[in-house]
Amino acid sequence: MHRIRRALPYVAALSIGLATAVVAGAQPASAVQTxxxxxxxxxxxxxxxxxxxVNPAGDLPIGTTTDAGGVTHTRRSYFTYDLTRFKGNSLSNADLSALITPDAACTTSVQLELWRTGKLNQTPTWxxxxxxxxxxxxxxxxxxxxxxxxxxxxVVTAARARGDRTLTFELRVAQADEAVAGSGFLITKPxxxxxxxxxxxxxxxxxxxDGRCGTLERPRPANRGAQVGVTVTDADPRPPWSSRSPGGRSPRRTSDTRRERAVRRAMRGPTSCSVTSPRAPWSPGPRGPTTAPTPRPGRRPAIW
Incomplete structure (x- = not known):
């Protein structure tokens, strides 16, 4: 009994080490673009x-234009993105794109600006x-x-760090050029x-x-035959390489390692034991009850 108590810390270290190694060695799922x-x-x-x-049809206007009746219009445009759809996701990139077309009466070079703003209310006005x-x-x-x-x-990463649910931007001509006639542009919705x-x-x-479980009080020996298993849930769509080919064979994933394949084999087994499992000590194996082996005198105690 004394030897078993001395060996218990080795079990905890081994269990933690195995679990950590699997998580660190696993490859991340393929990123998704939306x-x-x-x-x-x-x-x-x-x-x-x-x-x-609000929500007008067509493109968004900015700058100053003059209509057919000679009336001048100076405008600024706003748009809001919903960030809640990315809850529980890590974000690696966000690229904005839009087509900008100058007014037919354009006569001068101007400075265009993109601002992050406060929330866009239901009735925004000048x-x-x-x-x-x-x-x-x-x-x-x-x-x-x-x-x-x-x-x-x-900008998007900072907004998520603040806990913002939405992100609003303004497109406008710089204040020094905004009132200049012929400085108008039309922008497709970004x-x-x-x-x-x-x-x-x-x-x-x-x-x-070997399909048999132990507890911290009465553990099973852990050696090179021991395997670790985890349950992994990933909300991302299944990547293309995971579907079977027309010939019926699954394409081999090039990033697989021997350890990853061993983990998947362990996960498929119906008898994986939780580290904190309350199962009965020394549960019977396929050949009947198993008793704890006795360490030989003069040798280092087995790891339990």
């Missing part, structure tokens, strides 16, 4: 300071617009159209391509040796 569009969009106009233009919080990007542009492609990774990965949930770590 194109998100604004949940809400709007624009405001200086000449109609109390009017809200007088009641979201507060500008952070200048994200600036682009000096002339009278030519172009495709915007810019990273929002840092889309953002997000690269993310659902964080796998690892549960039920356990040791298995």
């Amino acid at each position: 194109m998100i569009t604004p949940a809400t969009w709007a624009y405001t106009e200086a000449q109609q300071p109390r009017t809200a233009f 007088r009641n617009a979201p507060t500008e919080l952070e200048l994200v990007r600036q682009w000096p542009r002339g009278c030519d159209g172009w495709f915007v492609d810019t990273s929002l990774t840092d 889309e953002t391509l997000v690269t993310h990965n659902a964080i796998p949930v690892v549960r039920n770590p356990g040791l298995e040796r």
Whole structure:
């Protein structure tokens, strides 16, 4: 009995070491890319300071234009993304893209700006617009159209760290150029391509040796034949390499290691033992009850 008590710390160290090694050695699931569009969009106009233009059809206007009747319009546009869909995911990249077209009467080069703002309310107006919080990007542009492609990774990551459920941006012409006639642009509703990965949930770590279980009080010997198993749940879609080929054989995953394959074999077994399992000590194996082996005199106690 004295030898068994001395050996127990080795069991705890071995169990923890095996579980840690499997988790650290596992390869992450393939990342998923999702194109998100604004949940809400709007624009405001200086000449109609109390009017809200929410979710209008067509492209979003910014800058100053003059219509056929000679009336001047100065506008700013806003759009909001919903971040709740990425709850429980790690995010590695977010790229915004949009097509910007200058007004037909464009006559000058201007500075365009992308701002992070406060929340977009239900009736945003020129007088009641979201507060500008952070200048994200600036682009000096002339009278030519172009495709915007810019990273929002840092901004989106910071918003998730703050616990923000939504993220709102403003597109506008810089204040120094905003009132200049012919500085107007039309912008397609910006889309953002997000690269993310659902964080796998690892549960039920356990040791298995010959299908027989022990407890911390009456453990089974752990040697090279012992295997560790865990239950892993991943919300990401199944990657292409996991489906069977037309010939009926599953493609081999190139990132597999011997340890990963051993873990999967252990997980398929119906008798994996939880490290903290309350099962009865020295449960009978396929050949009947098993008794604890007695260490030989003069040798180091077995690891239990």
